[in-house]
Amino acid sequence: MEVRKNGFYPVIFLTLIVFISIAALTVTNAVTKDKIELAKKDEIAEMLSTLFPEMEGFTYDEKGDLYTPLAKQQPLGHAFMAEISGYSGAISILVGLEPDTTLRGIRIISQQETPGLGARIAESFFLQQFPGLAMDDIELTRKGGKVDAITGATISSSAVVEGVRKALLEKLDQLRRET
Amino acid sequence: MHSFTKNFLKGIIRSNPTFILLLGLCPTLAVSTSLDNAVGMAAAFIFVLLASNIIISLIRNYVPVRVRIPVFIVIIATLVTIVDLILQGFIPALSKSLGMYIPLIVVNCIILGRAEAFASRNNTTNSIADALGMGVGFAWAIVLISLIRQLLGTGALDLFGHHLFTVPGLADNPVTIFLLPMGAFFAIGVLLALFRWMGVSTGE
Numbered sequence: 001m002e003v004r005k006n007g008f009y010p011v012i013f014l015t016l017i018v019f020i021s022i023a024a025l026t027v028t029n030a031v032t033k034d035k036i037e038l039a040k041k042d043e044i045a046e047m048l049s050t051l052f053p054e055m056e057g058f059t060y061d062e063k064g065d066l067y068t069p070l071a072k073q074q075p076l077g078h079a080f081m082a083e084i085s086g087y088s089g090a091i092s093i094l095v096g097l098e099p100d101t102t103l104r105g106i107r108i109i110s111q112q113e114t115p116g117l118g119a120r121i122a123e124s125f126f127l128q129q130f131p132g133l134a135m136d137d138i139e140l141t142r143k144g145g146k147v148d149a150i151t152g153a154t155i156s157s158s159a160v161v162e163g164v165r166k167a168l169l170e171k172l173d174q175l176r177r178e179t
Numbered sequence: 180m181h182s183f184t185k186n187f188l189k190g191i192i193r194s195n196p197t198f199i200l201l202l203g204l205c206p207t208l209a210v211s212t213s214l215d216n217a218v219g220m221a222a223a224f225i226f227v228l229l230a231s232n233i234i235i236s237l238i239r240n241y242v243p244v245r246v247r248i249p250v251f252i253v254i255i256a257t258l259v260t261i262v263d264l265i266l267q268g269f270i271p272a273l274s275k276s277l278g279m280y281i282p283l284i285v286v287n288c289i290i291l292g293r294a295e296a297f298a299s300r301n302n303t304t305n306s307i308a309d310a311l312g313m314g315v316g317f318a319w320a321i322v323l324i325s326l327i328r329q330l331l332g333t334g335a336l337d338l339f340g341h342h343l344f345t346v347p348g349l350a351d352n353p354v355t356i357f358l359l360p361m362g363a364f365f366a367i368g369v370l371l372a373l374f375r376w377m378g379v380s381t382g383e
Contacts, residue, residue, distance in 0.1 A: 035268030
């Protein structure tokens with residue numbers, strides 16, 4: 001009882017609580033860290049395999065931020081991530097390229113667009129417009145490209161198109177420099 | 180046991196955190212765009228509220244009054260971070276669709292409100308009853324709002340990838356405004372009016 005009258009008691013108590021909290025979080029982090037890494041890697045592998053169904057594994061070049069899906073030790077092409085801000089928050093897009101660098105297709109890795117409107121950018125009817133598009137065609141139809149926007153989600157649609165085109169320009173440049 | 184039942188039941192209707200106390204409306208409005216999100220949010224919320232009520236009621240006699248709010252916040256933030264990490268590791272899909280709203284449970288005023296108003300003044304058994312009652316109250320409220328929004332906004336109901344049913348006619352021409360933030364206000368406004376009209380008044 002004496003100790004609680006001490007003016008430092010609140011400080012000591014709060015410090016103690018913070019230390020217990022740190023201990024609890026350290027333990028949780030240690031337990032979940034590998035699981036989280038694994039879940040992220042699994043997700044990328046799964047997305048890559050929808051673009052490259054014959055894929056058996058993949059390598060990741062950290063410096064160039066480039067994924068290379070492999071089958072029988074042979075590269076099937078390239079893939080990389082494109083980030084752009086959509087209608088509400090960031091959209092991450094996985095872009096796949098054929099070995100000759102034509103566009104193989106895209107997949108939406110994460111987005112926070114409006115469900116039922118902008119979130120439909122992740123659906124196949126929208127994504128299937130991308131394979132084989134030339135650089136100049138990666139633009140909404142009303143701006144002279146070959147991608148139809150989703151009704152009611154022009155901002156989300158054009159964000160995807162912009163993101164893919166910008167990232168593609170950058171990566172093609174990078175690939176050309178490397179070879 | 181009588182007080183246990185009483186403390187449990189009050190959160191469900193009479194002191195419902197969403198419809199009567201009007202607490203924690205921000206996550207309720209933001210996450211109720213789909214049934215999946217509502218169920219996931221409710222589960223994470225019940226876990227955090229239950230754990231925080233138990234811990235706070237256990238240490239209530241030792242917490243210095245002057246630093247009680249920082250103490251409560253540290254405890255709640257720790258619990259939320261644990262939930263966030265576990266979801267990321269074990270249910271990544273749900274963690275992704277709830278996104279920012281899991282970390283935001285920290286500042287959900289229902290949890291801090293129950294810590295301050297109930298758990299810090301009552302024993303552990305009653306605090307568990309209070310947490311479960313408030314948790315269920317929040318859960319049915321957010322599920323009901325998301326049900327209305329998903330049904331009117333998309334014309335169909337899905338739960339964790341299973342298609343439940345489609346409303347003929349509505350699916351081709353859905354009222355998409357209900358999926359937007361303003362739709363959340365429409366839904367909750369009408370529900371609040373309904374509660375007032377039925378004569379449910381503040382219990383506390």
